[in-house]
Structure formats: C-alpha cells, structure tokens
Amino acid sequence: MDITITQHQTIAEVTLTGRFDAFNADKLREQLYSIIDQGTNQFVLDLSQTPFLDSAAMAVLVSLLKRARQQGGDVKLVWPQQEAARRILNLTRFDRVFSMSETATAALQTF
C-alpha cells in the first residue's frame, strides 16, 4: 500500500493506494499517530483507491478517530470506489460512525 499525505493547513489528507489490511495496518497507525503528535487532529482518509479493507484496517480507522476526537479533531472518510469494499463499511455501520464523502475534495469541505 502506498501512502500519500497532503497537508491542507490544519487538515491532513491521507490517500491510501492498494490493499489496506493486517499486513500494513500497524505501520499506517504509527504514521498517523505521529501526525497527531505533531499537532494535527483533523484527517481526511481517502479510501477511494483501496480495493480491500479488513478488520485490522478498521481498527486503525477507529483508533485514529478516537485519538483525534480526544484532541478536539475528527476523521472523515472517502468511500472506496469498489462496491464490495463499500458494502463492508455498510455492514459494520462505519458509514454511520464516520462522516463519509465520495471525494477527498468533498470531505475536506465538511470540516
């Protein structure tokens, strides 16, 4: 999985490309936590190019959300393009826990 981070003033836009699963989840979690430690607490996680998500990936999303909110921030998600991956976010009701957008641009505008 490739990770691209774009800082928009107070918001970190994190674009993930590729499979997001138990193999790379811990590494991403550490990267995201370091961003919080540096003072950013608003995130857009762009999952549009993530064709596969598992429970380890979801654990990272929830961990980040809790930590960001503890610091007064939030985490917004961009829907995966793949219908199968979107359905998993529906199944686990992540679409009710997280603010979801179709694009990163739209997600950034919700802050």
Add this chain to the structure above:
Amino acid sequence: MSEETTVELRLPASRQFLTVLSAVIAAVMERIENLTDRDIQSYNVQLAAHEICVNIVAHAYAENPINDIAIKLIVNSQHIRIEMKDTGQPFDPTSVPEPNLDEAQVHGYGLFLARELMDTVDYQSYSDHNLWILAKNFEF
C-alpha cells in the same frame, strides 16, 4: 466445474502471505459460471477466509511465522467450503462478543465479518490440531 474439486495450500503463518490466499480464492471463483455480482461474492469469501487466517496467525501461533496453515478449498459449481487447519493454541470463538455496531470499536470485527459473509463458520479443536470450516452457497 460440476464435480467437486479440491485446491490445497500450505501457507506460512505470516501476514505477508495473506494475499496468496485471496488470489487463489479469486482465481477459483472466477471459473464459477453465472454468479450474481461476481466481484462482491468473491471479495466476501476472500475477506472471510482472510479474517480467519489473521486469527490463526495472531492467536493460534502468536505471530510466529515458523508455523503454517494448511488450507483446502473444496468447490463445485454451487458451493465453496474452506478448511483451515493449524497446530497452534486452541481458540474459543464464544469468547469473542459480537461488536456493538452502534459504537465504533477497535476490536471484534474479524470473526463478525467472517460469520456475516459466509453461510456457516465452524471451529473445532482436536488433540493435535484446530480446524476452521467456512462454507458458502453461491448466489446466481
């Protein structure tokens, strides 16, 4: 593919090789004719099997990659059954509570997903091995 066929894998118990299992499941399901929403059904079976494998890696073998997971995919034109065998620590599936979907939580989605995405998920611990059996009737 009208007769039952078995594909066998032996994977190192490492997160690094989980993609191999997904690729094999995808390839097997690609040859099933007339599936409704093929990509979704294939993804769901891949994810269910993946979650159980992660469980084996993390709990049965405590992340020690020296061990391996013996996997059988038994498939015909109507149905797939995936057997995953390990020789590690037994697991108690009843010890994992269903996640509270009204409140995001860090743990607990893996087994939930496997159970939601497959028709049946069974686990049995024997004296010298443990066996997961996942089964799904295809949708046409």
